[in-house]
Amino acid sequence: MSTKRHSAFTIIELLVVVSIIALLVGILLPAIGRARDQAKATMSAANLRNLGTAHGSYAAEWADRQFTLVNDGIGEYGDNTAEAFLAYFEQHGGDGMSATHPGPIFGWAHLNADPSEPMVLYGFHTHEDDAEGFGGYSVANASMNLPINFGAIITHFGSFRLGNCRQFGQYVSDKFYDPVFYAPKDRIVVDTIEGGGFDGRNCFNDPGEYCPRPIIPSVGDIPVWTSYVLSPAGMLSPQVLARDDPDDPSSNGFQDPWSLKAGFRSPSFSQCLYPSLKTQVLEHHWLQNTQVDCSPAFSDGTYSGCEPYYFNHAWESSPITLFYDGHVESIGVRNAMRADGRMQAQTGWGLWSRDTPFGEDGYLIDLGYDQAATSFHVLTTDGIRGRDILAD
Known part of the structure; x- marks a missing residue:
C-alpha cells in the first residue's frame, strides 16, 4: 500500500x-503615500476655492471692496500706530469700548472656557484688560488692524494673517476654527487646534x-x-509698494502708508490689472514638497516652540494659491524667482518691492x-495692480 505524499513549500519557495x-x-x-498627499493638496485647493467664494460675497456686500480691518482714513489721525489709534479713541469720545x-x-x-465664567467677546481690542474687557491702550493690539506692519512691535505681521476673524469669517461660517481655514498638510497647526484648548480639548469640535x-x-x-494668508500688498493702496520708475515721475518707489491720506484704504477688486497673475490668498x-517641519531660525516658535518654515523659505516650496480671477494652482518658488529675474532684466524693477523698510530681506528671506x-504675494510691486508671476 503506497502512502500519499503531501506537497509543501520549500525554504527557497517561501523566500x-x-x-x-x-x-x-x-x-x-x-x-x-503619494495618493494621500495628493488628497490633502486637493482638499487645500477646495478650501481656497471656498474662501474665494467668500471673498466674492464680501465684495458684493461692500461695493467691490476687499476685506479690511482698518478705518480708511486712519492715517489722518496720526503718523504712526501708537498715535493714530489713540487719537481715534479720543476723537470718538475717549470713554469706553x-x-x-x-x-x-x-x-x-x-x-477661559469655564462655563461658570461670563461670556466674553474674544479679539484684539485696542483697549482691554485681562478679562477681554475695556482697559488700557495696547499698541500691539492696534497694530493687528493694519494689513502688515513695516516696523514697530509686530513687524511682518498684520491682518493679512487674520483671514478667519469674524469680520471676514462670517462669510464662511460662524466658527473661528472652521476646518476650511486650515490646510490638511499643516499638521503642526492642525495638531495644535485638535489638542490645544483648555483641558486638551479639540477646538475643531467646540460648539461655540x-x-x-x-x-x-x-x-x-x-x-x-x-x-491661509491674504496678500498684504493687495490690501494696501497701490501707491505704497509702487515701482521706482525713472520714466514716471509719479512712481518713485515705496511710500510709508502713514504718509498717505488713503494709504490703508483697501483697493477694490476692479483695480486688479492682472487678475490671473496676481495672488490673493x-x-x-x-x-508642498516639505523637507523639514520646524525652522531653527525662530527662537520661540508659535507652536510649542516650533515655527514652521514659510512658503517663500525654500526652492522646492510650491504653495497652493488662489488668484484674483478665482482660479487655484500651485506656484513654485523657483518659478516666482525666475519671473522676478525676467522682470528686473526688462524693466529695472522686480515683481516684489525691495525698497520697503524690510530691504532685500523682504518677508523674512534671511530665515529661509x-x-x-x-517675497512674492507679500510685497508685490504696485500692490493689487502688479503681478506675482508672468504669463508663459
Missing part, C-alpha cells in the same frame, strides 16, 4: 514569496464661536492662526531653509 510581498509593499506604500477703533474679533466664548486656549508663556494669549507655511529669495 521567493516573501521577497515578492516585500517588493509589492515597497512599490505600493510610496504610491499610497464704543469709542475705540474696532479690532479683529474671534467670537464669543466663556472666559471661539475656543479659548491657555496663555503661552513665550508668545502670549493668541489664537491658532489660519493656514495662499498657504502660509511650506506645505536654503537660498530661496523671493
Whole structure:
C-alpha cells in the first residue's frame, strides 16, 4: 500500500514569496503615500476655492471692496500706530469700548472656557484688560488692524494673517476654527487646534464661536492662526509698494502708508490689472514638497516652540494659491524667482518691492531653509495692480 505524499513549500519557495510581498509593499506604500498627499493638496485647493467664494460675497456686500480691518482714513489721525489709534479713541469720545477703533474679533466664548465664567467677546481690542474687557491702550493690539506692519512691535505681521476673524469669517461660517481655514498638510497647526484648548480639548469640535486656549508663556494669549494668508500688498493702496520708475515721475518707489491720506484704504477688486497673475490668498507655511517641519531660525516658535518654515523659505516650496480671477494652482518658488529675474532684466524693477523698510530681506528671506529669495504675494510691486508671476 503506497502512502500519499503531501506537497509543501520549500525554504527557497517561501523566500521567493516573501521577497515578492516585500517588493509589492515597497512599490505600493510610496504610491499610497503619494495618493494621500495628493488628497490633502486637493482638499487645500477646495478650501481656497471656498474662501474665494467668500471673498466674492464680501465684495458684493461692500461695493467691490476687499476685506479690511482698518478705518480708511486712519492715517489722518496720526503718523504712526501708537498715535493714530489713540487719537481715534479720543476723537470718538475717549470713554469706553464704543469709542475705540474696532479690532479683529474671534467670537464669543466663556472666559477661559469655564462655563461658570461670563461670556466674553474674544479679539484684539485696542483697549482691554485681562478679562477681554475695556482697559488700557495696547499698541500691539492696534497694530493687528493694519494689513502688515513695516516696523514697530509686530513687524511682518498684520491682518493679512487674520483671514478667519469674524469680520471676514462670517462669510464662511460662524466658527473661528472652521476646518476650511486650515490646510490638511499643516499638521503642526492642525495638531495644535485638535489638542490645544483648555483641558486638551479639540477646538475643531467646540460648539461655540471661539475656543479659548491657555496663555503661552513665550508668545502670549493668541489664537491658532489660519493656514491661509491674504496678500498684504493687495490690501494696501497701490501707491505704497509702487515701482521706482525713472520714466514716471509719479512712481518713485515705496511710500510709508502713514504718509498717505488713503494709504490703508483697501483697493477694490476692479483695480486688479492682472487678475490671473496676481495672488490673493495662499498657504502660509511650506506645505508642498516639505523637507523639514520646524525652522531653527525662530527662537520661540508659535507652536510649542516650533515655527514652521514659510512658503517663500525654500526652492522646492510650491504653495497652493488662489488668484484674483478665482482660479487655484500651485506656484513654485523657483518659478516666482525666475519671473522676478525676467522682470528686473526688462524693466529695472522686480515683481516684489525691495525698497520697503524690510530691504532685500523682504518677508523674512534671511530665515529661509536654503537660498530661496523671493517675497512674492507679500510685497508685490504696485500692490493689487502688479503681478506675482508672468504669463508663459
